[in-house]
Amino acid sequence: MVSLQNEKVKLWKKLKLRKWREREQKYLIEGPHLVQEAVFSAREQVNTILIDEAFHLPAEWPLDGIEIFQVTHKIFTELTQTETPQGIIAICEMSRPAVLLKPGRYLLVDGVQDPGNLGTLIRTADAFGLDTIYLGDGCVDGYNAKTLRSAQGSHFHLPVVHKNLFQLSKEMKAQKIPLYGSSLQGHELDQVSVNGPYFGLVVGNEGNGASPELLAEMDQQVKIPMRGSAESLNVAVASGILLYWLQAKGLA
Amino acid sequence: MVSLQNEKVKLWKKLKLRKWREREQKYLIEGPHLVQEAVFSAREQVNTILIDEAFHLPAEWPLDGIEIFQVTHKIFTELTQTETPQGIIAICEMSRPAVLLKPGRYLLVDGVQDPGNLGTLIRTADAFGLDTIYLGDGCVDGYNAKTLRSAQGSHFHLPVVHKNLFQLSKEMKAQKIPLYGSSLQGHELDQVSVNGPYFGLVVGNEGNGASPELLAEMDQQVKIPMRGSAESLNVAVASGILLYWLQAKGLA
Incomplete structure (x- = not known):
């Protein structure tokens, strides 16, 4: 059992704040579903597991090399960020992309x-x-509790990285990665050809779209053809359509 | 000003419950953004507007034929379903589809x-x-406060109708409307041809997809090709991709 004054507990609690997550490059995940996905898909990123007094770790989980602490219910309650805590929290290392940017998607x-x-x-x-x-x-923090919950474990499958996008788009151009930007002023998808399997796709803010400065860096500005009356699509729905289109046309 | 004992107020309050919404075929919307969309796009569906003491109706709204009541702040608070009420609520009639099912989308x-x-x-x-x-x-109720908020006024552009889907799919078949169902056991989109501009597209529950009985009625079961590791897409994202695909292929 670990006490509330313990230095470790203090650090864990700090990880509820974005500032500390960025400084430590660590974040918290909660609940058996997410922790299971983490230990099976990205065990090397799982640093520590904290369990509430009553929680039993499934015997089949591969936990080699992971620190495990049982904490009192009081400490657990101080660490949890959900309304109905499920007895398990893990501290994970943020994953990083390769240092050198390569052609990719x-x-x-x-x-x-x-x-x-x-x-x-x-x-x-x-x-x-x-x-x-x-x-x-x-952008909102990629490692806050709500983002992690709605991503359903995808953080353990691909790097999620905060970065200046204007600078990144310059780097992508230098690597000859074709850049596409979603914009209501763009060309409709059926009018645009896709240049191979690699791309950088920019999608923007819910209300205003991507910034004009960033869109100006794109090779193509594209728009989903829509026949109806809604002014725009939800950004995740629009991104799904654009990624499907890039995949279908880029591999054809 | 209308008092809390008033019969009208009692009915308005009941519309917070699904049972009463279905019985009355009416529902509540809140906030100037949604009410404005309603009066401009579907004024004939707007029955009554309720405003809190301090709210001023914009002069340019077309409000002919709509009953307007100013209510006390106390009554308004009893009617609102949001944490930060914005001073205006409207009572709308549910829109209905044409009585005879016609080829359509x-x-x-x-x-x-x-x-x-x-x-x-x-x-x-x-x-x-x-x-x-x-x-x-x-399905969850199409007229609850959260659904209405995230639909951002689309309820005033197309009918949102609760109906037995198995029976409906039979009616669509009788009308020769091609039926497509989203299913992880379906054919990948690039393998499937789309038969003209009309369709019925079935999408399913977040965890389990559409019911097997309903999928069995489909002409085609289809699947979005995905190269990655997430087990599935969010149902709204998947629907966006399928609707884009049906539009692009059906009109080609």
């Missing part, structure tokens, strides 16, 4: 504000097998 | 549980200009 997220939307975006990027998802400066 | 939603997801689905169906969205027996 990337999603660049500019200024998305809603953590649930961002989680769904991460899950969608994962489903399409993207190499990395980059979050721009104005 | 329809989304059939089987057992979706999350009101936010359902709202995003309704918004997506609207963006693609669908004729009606049908919600099956096990």
